[in-house]
Amino acid sequence: xxxxxxxxxxxxxxxxxASTVSRxxxxxxRISKETKRAVNLTAKAFNxxxxxxxxxxxxxxxxxxxxxxxxxxxxxxxxxxxxIEEGLxxxxxxxxxxxxYEDPSFEAAAxxxxxxxxxxxxxxSLSKRTTNFDHFLKAKSKGIPIVLFDRSxxxxxxxxxxxxxxMGAFRAVDHLIQQGCRRxxxxxxxxxxxxxxxxxxxxxxxxxxxxxxxxPQLVIESDMQLEDGRLSMQTLLKGExxxxxxxxxSDLGAMGALQVLKENNIRVPDEVAxxxxxxxxxxxxxxxxxxxxxxxxxxxxxxxxEIFLEEIRRNATEKFIPRKVVFTPGLVIRGSSLKKETxxxxxxx
Amino acid sequence: xxxxxxxxxxxxxxxxxASTVSRxxxxxxRISKETKRAVNLTAKAFNxxxxxxxxxxxxxxxxxxxxxxxxxxxxxxxxxxxxIEEGLxxxxxxxxxxxxYEDPSFEAAAxxxxxxxxxxxxxxSLSKRTTNFDHFLKAKSKGIPIVLFDRSxxxxxxxxxxxxxxMGAFRAVDHLIQQGCRRxxxxxxxxxxxxxxxxxxxxxxxxxxxxxxxxPQLVIESDMQLEDGRLSMQTLLKGExxxxxxxxxSDLGAMGALQVLKENNIRVPDEVAxxxxxxxxxxxxxxxxxxxxxxxxxxxxxxxxEIFLEEIRRNATEKFIPRKVVFTPGLVIRGSSLKKETxxxxxxx
DNA sequence: GTCATTTGGGTAATCGATTGCACAAAAAGT
DNA sequence: ACTTTTTGTGCAATCGATTACCCAAATGAC
Numbered sequence: 001x002x003x004x005x006x007x008x009x010x011x012x013x014x015x016x017x018a019s020t021v022s023r024x025x026x027x028x029x030r031i032s033k034e035t036k037r038a039v040n041l042t043a044k045a046f047n048x049x050x051x052x053x054x055x056x057x058x059x060x061x062x063x064x065x066x067x068x069x070x071x072x073x074x075x076x077x078x079x080x081x082x083x084i085e086e087g088l089x090x091x092x093x094x095x096x097x098x099x100x101y102e103d104p105s106f107e108a109a110a111x112x113x114x115x116x117x118x119x120x121x122x123x124x125s126l127s128k129r130t131t132n133f134d135h136f137l138k139a140k141s142k143g144i145p146i147v148l149f150d151r152s153x154x155x156x157x158x159x160x161x162x163x164x165x166x167m168g169a170f171r172a173v174d175h176l177i178q179q180g181c182r183r184x185x186x187x188x189x190x191x192x193x194x195x196x197x198x199x200x201x202x203x204x205x206x207x208x209x210x211x212x213x214x215x216p217q218l219v220i221e222s223d224m225q226l227e228d229g230r231l232s233m234q235t236l237l238k239g240e241x242x243x244x245x246x247x248x249x250s251d252l253g254a255m256g257a258l259q260v261l262k263e264n265n266i267r268v269p270d271e272v273a274x275x276x277x278x279x280x281x282x283x284x285x286x287x288x289x290x291x292x293x294x295x296x297x298x299x300x301x302x303x304x305x306e307i308f309l310e311e312i313r314r315n316a317t318e319k320f321i322p323r324k325v326v327f328t329p330g331l332v333i334r335g336s337s338l339k340k341e342t343x344x345x346x347x348x349x
Numbered sequence: 350x351x352x353x354x355x356x357x358x359x360x361x362x363x364x365x366x367a368s369t370v371s372r373x374x375x376x377x378x379r380i381s382k383e384t385k386r387a388v389n390l391t392a393k394a395f396n397x398x399x400x401x402x403x404x405x406x407x408x409x410x411x412x413x414x415x416x417x418x419x420x421x422x423x424x425x426x427x428x429x430x431x432x433i434e435e436g437l438x439x440x441x442x443x444x445x446x447x448x449x450y451e452d453p454s455f456e457a458a459a460x461x462x463x464x465x466x467x468x469x470x471x472x473x474s475l476s477k478r479t480t481n482f483d484h485f486l487k488a489k490s491k492g493i494p495i496v497l498f499d500r501s502x503x504x505x506x507x508x509x510x511x512x513x514x515x516m517g518a519f520r521a522v523d524h525l526i527q528q529g530c531r532r533x534x535x536x537x538x539x540x541x542x543x544x545x546x547x548x549x550x551x552x553x554x555x556x557x558x559x560x561x562x563x564x565p566q567l568v569i570e571s572d573m574q575l576e577d578g579r580l581s582m583q584t585l586l587k588g589e590x591x592x593x594x595x596x597x598x599s600d601l602g603a604m605g606a607l608q609v610l611k612e613n614n615i616r617v618p619d620e621v622a623x624x625x626x627x628x629x630x631x632x633x634x635x636x637x638x639x640x641x642x643x644x645x646x647x648x649x650x651x652x653x654x655e656i657f658l659e660e661i662r663r664n665a666t667e668k669f670i671p672r673k674v675v676f677t678p679g680l681v682i683r684g685s686s687l688k689k690e691t692x693x694x695x696x697x698x
Numbered sequence: 699g700t701c702a703t704t705t706g707g708g709t710a711a712t713c714g715a716t717t718g719c720a721c722a723a724a725a726a727g728t
Numbered sequence: 729a730c731t732t733t734t735t736g737t738g739c740a741a742t743c744g745a746t747t748a749c750c751c752a753a754a755t756g757a758c
Contacts, residue, residue: 004464004491006714017738022716030736052465053411054714057402057743064445064466072430073647078422085421085448094462096413097446099434113443115353116401117413142353255634262636285604287611287636298422355744366708371746379706403744406713 005046013042025050056118064094065308066114068124070102075280076297077125080149083301084123091309093120100127108135121145121308126152128191145311149304150295151195154324159311161303161325165195168293168329169202172275173247175291175331177210179339181245181273183218187232187253190221199249199277217241224249229256237264244272245337251276251283254290258336274336288335296327303327354395362391374399405467413443414657415463417473419451424629425646426474429498432650433472440658442469449476457484464488470657475500477540482507494660498653499644500544503673508660510652510674514544517642517678518551521624522596524640524680526559528688530594530622532567536581536602539570548598548626566590573598578605586613593621594686600625600632603639607685623685637684645676652676 007021014021016035024031024039031039042048056062067084069077085095096119098110107127112135114122121144124136133156140146140158152160176184186203189196200219207214218241222228229252236243237260248254254276261268268274268288276283279294307323314320356370363370365384373380373388391397405411416433418426434444445468447459456476461484463471470493473485482505489495489507501509525533535552538545549568556563567590571577578601585592586609597603603625610617617623617637625632628643656672663669 007716008714018714019716019739020737022714023737026716030734032736035736049461049465051406051467051714052462053402053406053467054743055716057400057406058714058716060743062402071427072421072434073424073427075422075424075427078420078424078427081421081446082448085446094466095446097430097434097444099431112398113401116398117443118400118402282631282634285631285635356746357744367744368709368746369707371744372707375746381706384706400744403713404746407744407746409713 004051005043005048006051007048009046010039010042010048013046014038060118061120062118063092064096064117064119066096066098066110066117066119066122066124068098068100068107068110068114068122070100070125070127072097072099076150076278076295079297080125080301080304083298084305085301086298087302087305088308102127102129104130104132111135111139115139115142115144119144121147121312123147123149123304123308125150126193128189128193130193143316145308147304147307147311149300151193153194157320157322159307159323159325161300161307161327162195163295163300163327163329165198165329166202166205168277168295168331169199169247169249170206171202171329171331172277172291172293173203173206174210175333176245176247176273176275176337177206177212179245179269179273179337182212183215183241183243184212184245184247185218185220185236185243187220187222187224187229187246187248187250187257189224189249191223196249203247215241218243222253224253226252226256226259229253230260231256233257233260245269245274246272247275247277249277251278251280251290251292254292254336255282255286258286258290269335269337269339273339276336279330279332283332284334286336291334291337292332294330294332296330300327353400354392354397355400356397358395359388359391359397362395363387409467410469411467412441413445413466413468415445415447415459415466415468415471415473417447417449417456417459417463417471419449419474419476421446421448425499425627425644428646429474429650429653432647433654434650435647436651436654437657451476451478453479453481460484460488464491464493468493470494470496470661472496472498472653472657474498475502475542477538477542479542494657496653496656496660498649500542502543506669506671508656508672508674510649510656510676511544512644512649512676512678514547514678515551515554517626517644517680518548518596518598519555520551520678520680521626521640521642522552522555523559524682525594525596525622525624525686526555526561528594528618528622528686531561532564532590532592533561533594533596534567534569534585534592536569536571536573536578536595536597536599536606538573538598540572545598552596564590567592571602573602575601575605575608578602579609580605582606582609594618594623595621596624598626600627600629600639600641603641603685604631604635607635607637607639618684618686618688622688625685628679628681632681633683635685640683640686641681643679643681645679649676 007018011018011021021039024036100107104127146158148160152162188200204214220232222232246257254274258274261272276290276292279292283290283292303325356367360367360370370388373385449456453476495507497509501511537549553563569581571581595606603623607623610621625639625641628641632639632641652674
């Protein structure tokens with residue numbers, strides 16, 4: 001039950017004042033070299049480590065940043081967390097994690113707790129059901145940087161890093177059309193948050209650009225989990241408009257569709273091609289592997305931490321202009337959308 | 350840039366002492382009902398929220414616990430984090446995350462930082478290369494609960510929650526033998542940490558119990574990533590001892606083997622059966638889906654947080670006896686190990 | 699009516715690090 | 729020799745919440 005040494009212990013040992021010890025440790029110019037040497041020596045001898053909470057209380061800076069994600073057990077968010085940590089560890093920041101479980105009230109509570117813990121900033125991805133952003137605006141008004149990623153809102157005066165969901169969807173659907181598909185179904189989330197709206201828009205514009213009529217019955221709403229994907233595909237199979245491709249806004253949805261198609265002995269991609277979204281690890285392991293839109297999760301996490309650092313270093317007098325970073329998603333084309341005739345497997349940037 | 354209200358603001362407003370406000374908010378018996386009412390009212394009006402760092406500094410209790418994992422971007426660890434958070438959020442704990450990237454020196458640094466942040470406890474999984482446990486023992490000597498999960502060491506006088514790796518491996522291999530396999534290869538990690546040693550032991554004992562000789566050439570060491578699994582399988586294919594089953598200590602390794610087998614038109618499971626370990630989400634999506642040993646990650650996370658809570662509530666006078674919880678892993682039998690003759694798909698507990 | 703309790707709440711110290719201000723001694727300038 | 733600067737360090741306040749200790753007023757006991 002040994003206690004940690006404090007600057008007072010060092011001060012007592014050397015018959016100095018605690019303030020002198022503090023300054024010596026922080027390499028204050030007014031402290032003599034000999035004193036610094038002595039202090040550093042005893043600090044090492046005592047295995048002194050500064051009390052981060054005490055310093056935080058005094059400085060109003062905790063060197064902790066809060067990360068709010070819907071859930072930690074999805075590869076996408078795990079990668080983001082990893083990216084954020086990589087970007088911030090060298091700057092000496094620690095990460096406090098909160099999960100919202102897609103519940104806006106948990107999200108608001110998380111912001112509150114993080115503020116009370118005096119985090120120096122918050123990096124967050126909105127819950128699917130978040131429609132009110134007051135908690136983030138309130139956090140912003142405390143003067144700490146807030147950075148949203150992936151799930152964001154354009155109306156917000158808050159920095160974010162997202163991917164161009166429209167572009168990802170557009171290119172995926174365009175690719176399906178290049179492969180000869182004409183009746184392309186789309187799985188979308190019934191929660192009309194930005195990312196899903198944009199992907200739907202990309203889907204529609206790609207159709208339009210290629211002169212293919214938009215058929216509302218081919219758009220199926222659900223929660224986009226595996227089972228939802230299966231049900232959606234079954235619905236399509238029972239309907240009169242059998243699609244020749246499915247573009248799903250989630251990889252799990254795409255996987256559900258693939259399973260149902262295989263169970264019904266429908267050949268993928270020849271009879272029905274499939275394209276997912278997110279490039280989750282499992283997409284590469286199915287047979288055929290599923291084409292998907294890559295979101296560059298780790299880069300997104302890195303970028304979010306970069307923006308945070310930029311904002312924390314920003315001169316308080318400059319007018320705040322939110323940084324809106326948009327990554328172009330990558331198209332990872334795999335067997336589920338690449339018809340035999342087409343020769344090469346290509347991975348676009 | 351609005352500042353947070355403090356108890357002093359409330360005190361000034363009501364012409365009370367800060368101490369009285371503090372006591373009122375904490376429902377101290379010596380404060381009159383009227384005063385409490387007044388304080389609570391203005392606290393609400395001021396939107397007062399206690400400053401967690403200040404309270405932590407004074408109390409020596411931060412209501413933060415540290416979680417140390419090798420990496421956040423693996424489903425297994427993400428699920429554990431989720432399980433831990435679920436178990437602790439209702440008790441008002443926040444989670445500070447550190448990643449070791451499988452580097453023991455990062456791990457030691459993480460413990461140090463967490464201690465300096467005065468976390469109330471640490472829940473951790475060892476890095477693959479950790480051989481020295483001093484940092485954890487030091488943390489323990491500070492009197493805070495330490496709980497290890499999954500990757501642990503029996504010699505340590507520290508609580509842990511692990512699965513019975515021996516049993517999982519034993520049953521997996523026994524199952525393969527029941528399916529008629531006789532030359533069962535085993536992929537293991539060259540890092541000889543407990544979990545891999547135990548799985549190897551389970552493999553050997555299952556062979557022995559069934560009177561099958563142990564053949565050293567069938568045990569292949571690697572880092573168990575996808576590419577390692579592929580290489581290991583290729584090595585086996587080139588050798589003279591073609592196995593009729595592969596029991597891999599990692600799912601990625603199993604997946605690599607499956608890929609190579611399929612590429613060589615070797616039928617799975619009929620010619621070679623496959624069994625993985627961890628039941629990562631992707632195992633259920635391949636064709637055939639891969640049988641695997643389930644580690645009950647979320648339950649493991651829950652259990653770890655339970656143990657932490659037990660220990661933090663423990664009377665300091667009682668002698669400390671580490672809690673060693675061992676879960677029995679589940680066998681998830683899928684197509685990769687279930688030969689056609691055998692009728693039903695069974696999921697054992 | 700006097701002494702003992704109880705009730706209600708204020709004072710000041712504490713947790714550990716940081717920093718503005720003060721001040722003596724030493725060094726430099728005139 | 730006498731200011732002015734510079735150097736090196738100490739004192740005390742601060743961050744915000746908590747709590748041991750103290751004291752006055754109210755209540756009760758006899």
